[in-house]
Amino acid sequence: MSSRLLNQIGLFFAALVIVSPAILFFLWMISLSLKFEIDNGAYPPILIPERFAWSNYVKVFEENNFLLYLWNSVLVTGTATLLALLIGVPAGYGIARLKAEKSAVVIMIARMTPGLSYLIPLFLLFQWIGILGTLWPQIIIHLVVTVPIVVWVMIGYFETTPMELEEAANIDGASSWQVFRLVALPIAKPGIVVAFILSVIFSWNNFVFGVVLASRETRTLPVAVYNMLSYEQVSWGPLAAAALVVTLPVLVLTMFAQKQIVAGLTAGAVKGG
Amino acid sequence: MSTIAPERTGVTTERTGTATQAIEESQTIRLAPNYWPFVVPALVVVGAVIVFPWAFTLWMSVNRWTLGQSRSFAGMENYLRLASDPRFWESLFHTLTYTSLSVAAPMFLGTVAALIFDARFPLRGLLRGVFVMPMMATPVAVALVWTMMFHPQLGVLNYLLSLVGIPPQEWIFNANTVIPSLVAVETWQWTPLVMLIVLGGLASVPREPFESAEIDGANAWQQFRYLTLPMIAPFLMIALIIRTIDALKSFDIIYAMTQGGPGTASETINIYLYNTAFSYYDIGYGSAMAVVFFIVIVALSFILLMLRQRSQWNDVEGK
Numbered sequence: 274m275s276s277r278l279l280n281q282i283g284l285f286f287a288a289l290v291i292v293s294p295a296i297l298f299f300l301w302m303i304s305l306s307l308k309f310e311i312d313n314g315a316y317p318p319i320l321i322p323e324r325f326a327w328s329n330y331v332k333v334f335e336e337n338n339f340l341l342y343l344w345n346s347v348l349v350t351g352t353a354t355l356l357a358l359l360i361g362v363p364a365g366y367g368i369a370r371l372k373a374e375k376s377a378v379v380i381m382i383a384r385m386t387p388g389l390s391y392l393i394p395l396f397l398l399f400q401w402i403g404i405l406g407t408l409w410p411q412i413i414i415h416l417v418v419t420v421p422i423v424v425w426v427m428i429g430y431f432e433t434t435p436m437e438l439e440e441a442a443n444i445d446g447a448s449s450w451q452v453f454r455l456v457a458l459p460i461a462k463p464g465i466v467v468a469f470i471l472s473v474i475f476s477w478n479n480f481v482f483g484v485v486l487a488s489r490e491t492r493t494l495p496v497a498v499y500n501m502l503s504y505e506q507v508s509w510g511p512l513a514a515a516a517l518v519v520t521l522p523v524l525v526l527t528m529f530a531q532k533q534i535v536a537g538l539t540a541g542a543v544k545g546g
Numbered sequence: 547m548s549t550i551a552p553e554r555t556g557v558t559t560e561r562t563g564t565a566t567q568a569i570e571e572s573q574t575i576r577l578a579p580n581y582w583p584f585v586v587p588a589l590v591v592v593g594a595v596i597v598f599p600w601a602f603t604l605w606m607s608v609n610r611w612t613l614g615q616s617r618s619f620a621g622m623e624n625y626l627r628l629a630s631d632p633r634f635w636e637s638l639f640h641t642l643t644y645t646s647l648s649v650a651a652p653m654f655l656g657t658v659a660a661l662i663f664d665a666r667f668p669l670r671g672l673l674r675g676v677f678v679m680p681m682m683a684t685p686v687a688v689a690l691v692w693t694m695m696f697h698p699q700l701g702v703l704n705y706l707l708s709l710v711g712i713p714p715q716e717w718i719f720n721a722n723t724v725i726p727s728l729v730a731v732e733t734w735q736w737t738p739l740v741m742l743i744v745l746g747g748l749a750s751v752p753r754e755p756f757e758s759a760e761i762d763g764a765n766a767w768q769q770f771r772y773l774t775l776p777m778i779a780p781f782l783m784i785a786l787i788i789r790t791i792d793a794l795k796s797f798d799i800i801y802a803m804t805q806g807g808p809g810t811a812s813e814t815i816n817i818y819l820y821n822t823a824f825s826y827y828d829i830g831y832g833s834a835m836a837v838v839f840f841i842v843i844v845a846l847s848f849i850l851l852m853l854r855q856r857s858q859w860n861d862v863e864g865k
Contacts, residue, residue, distance in 0.1 A: 367584030
């Protein structure tokens with residue numbers, strides 16, 4: 274019994290060691306964001322300052338238009354995710370029922386393609402139809418990220434849901450659409466939640482599309498944070514606070530929906546290739 | 547637009563092929579529900595945002611075209627220029643160095659982490675949750691904080707090194723250490739994905755062979771080497787393929803931290819491609835680069851897929 278306990282303690286410390294880079298990074302990030310300039314420049318570095326600089330967070334929102342960029346991010350991620358669910362959930366259902374697993378290759382190729390190769394042609398297209406100053410180019414191009422995720426997760430989910438109920442409804446004379454809407458969709462709710470969460474995270478985090486397509490008014494948060502950096506802003510406190518503001522929604526989501534995220538990622542990954 | 551059509555029809559005919567097959571199959575059972583209307587909207591979107599850009603990129607790549615100037619047909623000129631562009635070859639070399647390091651380190655650490663998290667111990671769920679967080683954090687935000695930590699004078703990393711007596715490093719600010727430093731960030735962020743995939747593999751490993759191996763006196767290393775490893779090999783291959791694709795495509799971290807610098811010391815193909823298309827607006831040349839880059843990714847993935855096929859055969863024989 275005691276050797277088993279020792280074994281557990283050993284494993285706990287091994288896990289602690291391998292998790293420590295993550296713990297230390299996030300602790301340091303919080304520390305940087307809550308220190309005044311003088312503490313951030315101190316040597317040796319200070320982890321917990323005597324006075325907390327909450328003003329760093331105020332500065333982020335007051336001086337950098339962050340509320341606007343936050344709203345842009347919400348609009349781009351929200352719209353791109355909802356559109357992806359609207360077309361991707363039925364598509365995942367159709368592909369699973371058609372047993373057209375080969376179409377998964379298309380999604381795999383979409384994953385292999387570097388984001389930049391979508392950007393050049395779509396940039397020209399958006400310029401040509403004259404919507405470059407709006408949020409639409411970013412919403413549309415985020416579909417490149419969100420649609421494959423949703424379709425991928427939903428194919429996997431609908432493949433595991435039982436066919437018997439659908440067949441019974443079909444025999445009773447329900448149309449394909451009724452079967453989908455009233456039988457398949459309610460059962461698929463957990464799968465839709467997984468697809469939604471993953472789609473939100475990867476759309477929210479996306480940087481490369483925004484850096485090309487966003488103008489001053491249409492920046493999303495990752496682009497806004499990058500711009501703060503490139504303006505050689507020397508004060509680290511507000512910079513770290515801004516970085517934390519950008520990534521906090523995603524980290525909170527990760528904490529609360531860990532199970533779904535792990536299920537979605539591993540299912541997708543294991544089925545991949 | 548005419549160049550797009552064959553590409554599109556190519557995809558649709560392939561799909562109709564599998565469709566008729568599937569419909570025939572289900573018709574033998576009972577009334578066949580029509581599933582195609584469900585797929586059509588997604589096909590339209592995929593056509594517009596994925597297939598169209600591809601066809602258009604191919605077409606741009608055979609044109610001399612800088613934004614704001616007139617366009618003219620160039621044939622293979624852009625591709626030939628690529629072959630004799632030393633900066634391209636240098637960026638290809640950087641890409642391959644960056645990729646092999648950013649695959650090897652997360653593969654090793656991720657497998658070790660998966661073996662630890664597969665066991666039971668106190669606070670396992672919480673620690674696993676924290677371990678997964680770097681993967682989900684916004685890459686640009688992560689890059690920004692790492693940049694501060696790499697700062698040669700004020701950065702916390704040099705302070706930590708000084709505690710164990712190692713002289714201060716210049717990290718991303720020195721041409722010799724920039725790629726390994728970026729790889730460290732990439733490893734920090736993407737080891738969790740490897741861990742999750744391998745953990746999924748470990749969950750599917752049966753208990754019985756280990757019990758008999760124990761009775762036969764096999765030690766922990768032998769059990770891992772001759773039982774666990776062959777059984778999780780297919781999962782390791784999947785992790786390897788996904789990691790390779792993602793590392794080749796890596797952009798956010800490199801761009802946000804160094805923009806390919808100092809000089810061009812960390813300029814990968816992706817960064818060079820970005821600079822060509824969106825700093826110099828040379829979209830013809832940039833498109834040719836995108837095409838070649840895509841071929842590199844597909845070729846490497848294909849080689850790994852072939853290896854995966856082989857590892858699966860070994861796996862079947864092993865059982």
